[in-house]
Amino acid sequence: DAGITQSPRYKITETGRQVTLMCHQTWSHSYMFWYRQDLGHGLRLIYYSAAADITDKGEVPDGYVVSRSKTENFPLTLESATRSQTSVYFCASVRGVNYEQYFGPGTRLTVT
């Protein structure tokens, strides 16, 4: 089915572990984004990508790494997870500037 998917949907990990959250879109959208959503903070941009092999930092990039070797995939890696990274993570994509972003269903990550 066409759309944007995220995996896993739920993840529990321990402090210090590396975790990778996956995002896949089937529209061949150029732009992709990672957000985290916490109570009281709305949606905050972590990283974004304008095209394959082009990434840039957002508002809260510390502790995260991204890559984009293929247009359709945009994985987010927490290199050494901390409790403060407990959050809901959303991936989004958009075909171009000044168009609506489409969001995935989210990954709920708990770091113990």
Add this chain to the structure above:
Amino acid sequence: GESVGLHLPTLSVQEGDNSIINCAYSNSASDYFIWYKQESGKGPQFIIDIRSNMDKRQGQRVTVLLNKTVKHLSLQIAATQPGDSAVYFCAENRGNTGKLIFGQGTTLQVKP
């Protein structure tokens, strides 16, 4: 700092009434605005958008108004239904990056 914000964190309305959700933005250079609806446990869902060369746009039961003079955006929902209960976010696109800046969100509660 510059931000996109909503005036009220929670709005409670009676089923069948009209709802108005407000948003203030501070960057006069913003040229594209979006309203999203987020239901519990789901990703944000696009409702309606408006470009800065417009002051009003209508969709199905929804209307977005843009007042650039006072940097104000509003979402009007006609004949509010229980299924409209959700958190509503406004977002603005600044420049040619594809990035969106989100407000904190307003929770709409519909009373039967």
